[in-house]
Amino acid sequence: MTPCTHLDHVRVAQLPESVESCEECLATGGQWLHLRICLECGKVGCCDDSPNRHASGHARSSGHPLIRSLEPGEEWSWCFVDEVALLIPGVHGETRIPPSPLG
Ligand SMILES: [Zn+2]
Ligand SMILES: [Zn+2]
Numbered sequence: 001m002t003p004c005t006h007l008d009h010v011r012v013a014q015l016p017e018s019v020e021s022c023e024e025c026l027a028t029g030g031q032w033l034h035l036r037i038c039l040e041c042g043k044v045g046c047c048d049d050s051p052n053r054h055a056s057g058h059a060r061s062s063g064h065p066l067i068r069s070l071e072p073g074e075e076w077s078w079c080f081v082d083e084v085a086l087l088i089p090g091v092h093g094e095t096r097i098p099p100s101p102l103g
């Protein structure tokens, strides 16, 4: 596994208790499949299987490399720069998320 060199970008140590949806989808009336959170600024976005791919869009436009899955029971993170999945032990908590409108 390729090591990620961006762990100093992680600013989110505690996940939010609950989120409503992908922030951009909420603003634009879009639909998401799975939710991810940016570990640098805490922005919630949708996965690359969602129609609008807001999580990777945010990573590209902001330069924030790391996201973590907010899906129940999932603890993995992903680095968009290194294109590698990893577990980041310093991130705690579990987020309640609503069911996807896309099922
Ligand atoms: Zn990285
Ligand atoms: Zn979205």
Ligand SMILES: [Zn+2]
Binding pocket: 038, 039, 040, 041, 042, 043, 058, 062, 064
């Ligand atoms: Zn961010």
